[in-house]
Amino acid sequence: MSSLRKWLDGEDAYPLRAEWTAPPSKKKRTRKTRADDRRQLEGFLRVYAVCAVVLCIGLILCLVLGALRLPAFASPGNPTDNEVVRRYVGSAEAETGAENVVAGMILNYRGFDTFGESCVLFVALCCVELLLWATKPALREEAAASRKEAPRDAILARVCTLAVPCVLVYGLCILFNGHLSPGGGFSGGAVLGAALILFAVAFGGERVRRFFTQRVFDAVRISGLLLYAVLFGVYVYLGANGIESGLARVLVQIIDVAVGLVVMSTMYGFYAFYTKGEL
Amino acid sequence: MLSLLVENRYAVTASVLFAVGFLHVLLHPDLIKKVLAFNIMDSSVFLLLASRGMIAARTAAILTDGGADPSRYVNPIPAGLVLTGIVVSVSVSAFSLALIQRLYGAYGTTDMRKILEEMKKRGE
Amino acid sequence: MEDKLLTGALVFLALLMLALMPRVLKGPRFTDRIVAVNAINTMITASICILSRRLRAAYLLDMALLYALLGFTANVLLTRLLAADRKEKKK
Numbered sequence: 488m489s490s491l492r493k494w495l496d497g498e499d500a501y502p503l504r505a506e507w508t509a510p511p512s513k514k515k516r517t518r519k520t521r522a523d524d525r526r527q528l529e530g531f532l533r534v535y536a537v538c539a540v541v542l543c544i545g546l547i548l549c550l551v552l553g554a555l556r557l558p559a560f561a562s563p564g565n566p567t568d569n570e571v572v573r574r575y576v577g578s579a580e581a582e583t584g585a586e587n588v589v590a591g592m593i594l595n596y597r598g599f600d601t602f603g604e605s606c607v608l609f610v611a612l613c614c615v616e617l618l619l620w621a622t623k624p625a626l627r628e629e630a631a632a633s634r635k636e637a638p639r640d641a642i643l644a645r646v647c648t649l650a651v652p653c654v655l656v657y658g659l660c661i662l663f664n665g666h667l668s669p670g671g672g673f674s675g676g677a678v679l680g681a682a683l684i685l686f687a688v689a690f691g692g693e694r695v696r697r698f699f700t701q702r703v704f705d706a707v708r709i710s711g712l713l714l715y716a717v718l719f720g721v722y723v724y725l726g727a728n729g730i731e732s733g734l735a736r737v738l739v740q741i742i743d744v745a746v747g748l749v750v751m752s753t754m755y756g757f758y759a760f761y762t763k764g765e766l
Numbered sequence: 767m768l769s770l771l772v773e774n775r776y777a778v779t780a781s782v783l784f785a786v787g788f789l790h791v792l793l794h795p796d797l798i799k800k801v802l803a804f805n806i807m808d809s810s811v812f813l814l815l816a817s818r819g820m821i822a823a824r825t826a827a828i829l830t831d832g833g834a835d836p837s838r839y840v841n842p843i844p845a846g847l848v849l850t851g852i853v854v855s856v857s858v859s860a861f862s863l864a865l866i867q868r869l870y871g872a873y874g875t876t877d878m879r880k881i882l883e884e885m886k887k888r889g890e
Numbered sequence: 891m892e893d894k895l896l897t898g899a900l901v902f903l904a905l906l907m908l909a910l911m912p913r914v915l916k917g918p919r920f921t922d923r924i925v926a927v928n929a930i931n932t933m934i935t936a937s938i939c940i941l942s943r944r945l946r947a948a949y950l951l952d953m954a955l956l957y958a959l960l961g962f963t964a965n966v967l968l969t970r971l972l973a974a975d976r977k978e979k980k981k
Contacts, residue, residue, distance in 0.1 A: 657955065681960060685962075
């Protein structure tokens with residue numbers, strides 16, 4: 488009640504103020520006010536929890552009521568069953584040279600969107616690198632210490648000797664067959680990244696660093712993004728959907744590989760930065 | 767009512783999952799659990815999109831036996847949208863986990879309330 | 891007939907996965923959870939294979955391979971994490 492009056496009078500009732508006000512000087516703050524603060528905060532948290540539960544029940548009700556008004560699942564009248572299907576499925580093979588319409592679509596008709604996605608991945612990796620870079624010396628010492636004492640796992644090493652080449656071949660297969668079968672740049676790149684991670688886990692990070700140094704890593708991810716930008720620019724300049732299907736297929740293939748490079752370096756980069764704080 | 771629920775079971779599941787994730791984002795004090803709850807919300811949206819894309823008696827848009835008959839394949843757009851969504855969700859999760867790791871380095875805990883208390887104590 | 895058998899197998903696998911759920915959610919030890927999640931991964935791989943036969947969609951086999959691979963990687967990483975944690979506690 489008193490908080491309601493406070494609110495009516497225009498005073499803030501909650502300890503978490505949205506607007507900045509000058510903090511009270513520290514001398515005034517006695518033990519009693521601190522206990523007061525704590526009680527107030529606890530009361531606020533209780534109210535907050537009740538409000539959150541009520542809000543979520545309301546959200547469920549709204550969403551379910553909305554969902555009930557949608558056309559039935561898998562019925563032909565769904566909003567996704569529209570002229571876009573006829574346009575894309577009908578002319579994707581002739582225009583993009585891809586039998587996998589999804590891959591053809593995301594790399595041609597929605598190519599700018601996919602470029603944006605690659606940029607999102609790139610920027611996320613840069614942010615992670617920046618954020619975990621500052622803790623680098625401490626983490627590096629820790630990692631070096633743990634590396635010395637961690638004996639190599641014999642079973643894992645033997646399994647990975649057999650598995651990693653197969654996984655690499657499978658990843659390349661997905662990457663290069665993206666326009667014919669399910670897959671493409673994103674899944675192929677993810678599998679290649681998983682292969683690198685498996686290799687790093689089984690044989691230690693130094694073995695990976697022998698061929699995948701910081702310089703190579705930067706070169707791979709930057710050249711992937713640049714390759715995409717340049718080739719998509721060429722594709723649009725030559726006339727986008729109008730160009731001959733064979734040329735379109737080659738261009739799409741290379742763009743797909745570029746996406747795969749970006750995704751692969753991002754996957755391995757996330758793993759490396761989170762575990763070791765460096766590549 | 768019940769038949770409507772069964773007819774739209776995927777959409778109903780997706781909305782319940784979304785609300786559960788949202789509740790956890792609001793209520794759980796642990797920041798890592800909040801990120802996990804965000805991922806649950808993401809998955810519910812993907813479920814809704816993918817289930818909307820499905821049409822009975824049609825297959826995924828991979829033109830296998832040469833025929834490009836539009837009445838045999840589903841719309842490729844929802845699949846592309848889910849792909850976009852997955853990429854964005856992975857990036858956001860990675861970024862927020864990196865932030866949480868920095869917070870852990872500074873305060874020694876991932877509990878949001880303890881972090882706030884510690885901040886107050888240090889007078890920040 | 892074959893379709894019915896395959897559907898039955900899928901339902902059976904789903905029931906097994908549900909039976910494993912308490913181990914995942916409650917599992918008194920961390921290793922229990924890892925083993926249970928691994929078992930569920932295997933079952934999901936199997937059910938994707940069955941589904942590819944049931945829907946006559948060969949491309950689902952690729953998904954099964956992918957799923958098995960990612961499950962294996964996740965499992966190895968989790969176990970590594972556990973081992974590192976144990977070592978730290980021993981100190």
